[in-house]
Amino acid sequence: MRVNEDTVLRGQRVLLVPYEPHHVPRYHAWMKSEELQKLTASEPLTLSQEYDMQRSWREDSDKCTFIILDAIQWDQGYPEEQCMVGDVNLFMVDPENPALAEIEIMIADPKFRGKGYGEESVRLMLYYGATTLGISTYQAKIGQENTTSVRLFSRLHFEEVSLSTVFQELTLHWKVTTAERLWLLDATPVTVETYSKMKRSGTELRD
Template identity: 80%
Template structure:
C-alpha cells in the first residue's frame, strides 16, 4: 500500500517500518521455517518470488504491511536487517467495503517471542488502521492450536465470530466503537515519523 511507504510507527518496544526490498533476504530466510509456514498457512517461495511479493505489498491498495524492528537494538545502532523480528499485515477483505480488514502478526525470530513485541505491534497496527486507513472492523483468523495468538487477540478485546472445522481455525472480530477507539488511544504509546528521515538521521549519526 502506497500510503505507508514512508511511515514509521514508533512504540515503546518496536518500530514498524515499510517493507522494503532490502528486508527481503532476511524475510526469505524466515519463511524457510516449516513452523512459520504452518503458522502463516503459506508456501515456501523462491527469493525472486519473495521480491515480487514485496512489490505487491507496496503497490496493491488492498493490503498494508510493516516490518517489525526491535526498537532497543535499533536505538543501540544495530544494522536494520539485524533488528528485524517479524511483520504485521492488514488485508482489506471486501472490495465493496474497505472498512473491514483482516490483521496478521508474525514474530519470526524465536529469541524475540514472549517479549511483548507481538502485542505492541498489533496495537500499533490497529491504531494505524483505525486512525489513518478508516478501518472500523478488524478480523483475525487463527488456527485453533495457536493458543498464544488466541490469548493475544483476546487481550485486545477481540471476540470469536465463527469457527471453521474444515480449516480448524477461528475468526475473531473487533469493532471500533467509540468506547473501543478510546480504549485503544489510551492504550497505545506511539509517535509517527518519516522512514526516509529516520534512515538519514542514522546515516548522519554514523558519520559523526
C-alpha cells in the same frame, strides 16, 4: 500500500517500518522455516518470488504491511536488517466494505516471542488502521492450535465469531466503537515518524 511507504510507527519496544527490498533476504530466510510456514499458512517461495511479493505489498491498495524492528537495537545503532523481528499486515478483504480489514502478526525471531513485541505491534497497527485508513472492523483468522495468538487477540478485545472445523481455524472480530477507540488510543503510546528521515539519521549514526 503506497500510503505507508514513508511512515514509521514508534512504540516502546518496536518500530514499524514499511517493507522495503533490503528487508527481503532476511524475510526470505525466515520463511524457510516449516514452523512459520505452518503458522502463517504459507508456501515456501523462491527469493525472486519473495521480491515479487514485496512489490505486490507495496503497490496493491488492498494490502498494508510493516516490518517490525526491535527499537532498542535500532537505537543502539545496529543495522536495520539485524533489528528485524517480524511483520504485521492488514488485508482489505471486502471490496464493498473498505472499512473491514484482516490483521496478521508474525514474530519470526523466536528470541523475541513472549516479550510483548507482538501485542505492541498489533496495537500500533490497529491504531494506524483506525486513525489513518478508516478501518472500523478488524478480523483475525487463527489456527485453533495457535493458542498464543488466540490469547493475544483476546487481550486486545477481539471476540470469536466463528469456527471452521474443516480448516481448524477461528475467526475473531473487533469493532472500533467510540469506547473501544478511546481505549486503543489510551493504551497505545505511539509516535509517528517519517521513514526517509529515520533512514538518514540512522546512516549518520552509523558513520
